[in-house]
Amino acid sequence: MSTPIPWPVPEPELPADVHPALAAVARAAHRAYGEARRRHTRAELGTETAMGADGTPTMLVDRLVEDAVAEAARAAGANLLSEEAGFLDNGSAVTLVVDPVDGSANAAAGVPLSCIAAVVSVDGTATEALTCWFDTGRSWHAVAGRPTPYRTSGRTRLDGAALNVLRPRPAGRDAWHRLTDRAARIRILSTTCLEGALVAEGSIDAFADAGGDVHRIMDLAAAMVTVPAAGGAVIDAFGRPLEIDPDLTRRWSGIIAATPRLAEEIAAAVTAG
Known part of the structure; x- marks a missing residue:
């Protein structure tokens, strides 16, 4: 736990038609997480630094990535609703609802199961979503009311699921x-x-x-x-x-x-x- 995580964080693979603000915060999060892993040990990344706006402890990894996401949202001209900072009003009709590091404990420890997830919200309605897997760069993108390439398994019963x-x-x-x-x-x-x-x-x-x-x-x-x-x-x-x-x-x-x-x-x- 006393050493940095050695492998790099790739840029997210984003579709061409993703909302510019979603793309901006996703790229900012990947870069910030990659820099955090280069500069800090696992123990440091998992250190609790404050209490988030959601009432749960904020790890260093959360703060470093969220700071970058907040700046990207501001530069893109969008408001931000995030679990650590709460609501940041940038005077926009568009709000990004973002979990900058979902799977914070995984991210801090180097378990390759964490991501950024973000949604464009207009008047409280989610219109577009993007989830980007930090350790692979893989992303899932969907727009409300538009066909998607993803299909669930179709299972209808809990037994055997x-x-x-x-x-x-x-x-x-x-x-x-x-x-x-x-x-x-x-x-x-x-x-x-x-x-x-x-x-x-x-x-x-x-x-x-x-x-x-x-x-x-x-x-x-x-x-x-x-x-x-x-x-x-x-x-x-x-x-x-x-x-x-x-x-x-x-x-x-x-x-x-x-x-x-x-x-x-x-x-x-x-x-x-």
Whole structure:
């Protein structure tokens, strides 16, 4: 943990028609994360430096990448809603809802499972989403109302599913076991935004927070555009509406699934107790 992470962070592979502000923050995040890995050890990147606007601790890696994202959003003329800084008003009709480092603990430790996820929001409606995987440069892009190349697995039943989950929280252990006992394969990757992209492309059947209420809106916003366009669904386990809101005290137990039927079945299993 006392040495820097040796391998480089590539530039993101972006489609030509991505919103310029999304492209700007994605490139800024990749460069900032790459520089952070060159200059700091794993232990330093994981050091908690402050309390974020969402009420959770901010690691050094979060702060370094978010600072770069905030500057890129300002230069692009867009407002920013981010989990560490909160809402930054740059006088624009466009707000970028961004998780600068999804999978912060992975990113700090050098586990190659972290990403930036960003959404263009106009009057509270998400219109375009971009998720970029830091360690590969791979990206997923979707525009609301436009056909997408991604297709979910189409699975409709929890029994036998390939299910990704968050680790169980004390209040949700029974719900966690109700899910994992029925699934055929379980993974815990600790990066909701990247896992949402994997649902969209059919690599996994679903992702769920088993009633832990750990998700902020930027954890789910990109999936809210990308996954329905691919045939899936994004819901809260307890039926609460998913809304883009600058109030970062709001929490959800997100479910991202290959089909609406599978999403509802997972929600029923979470709330059965």
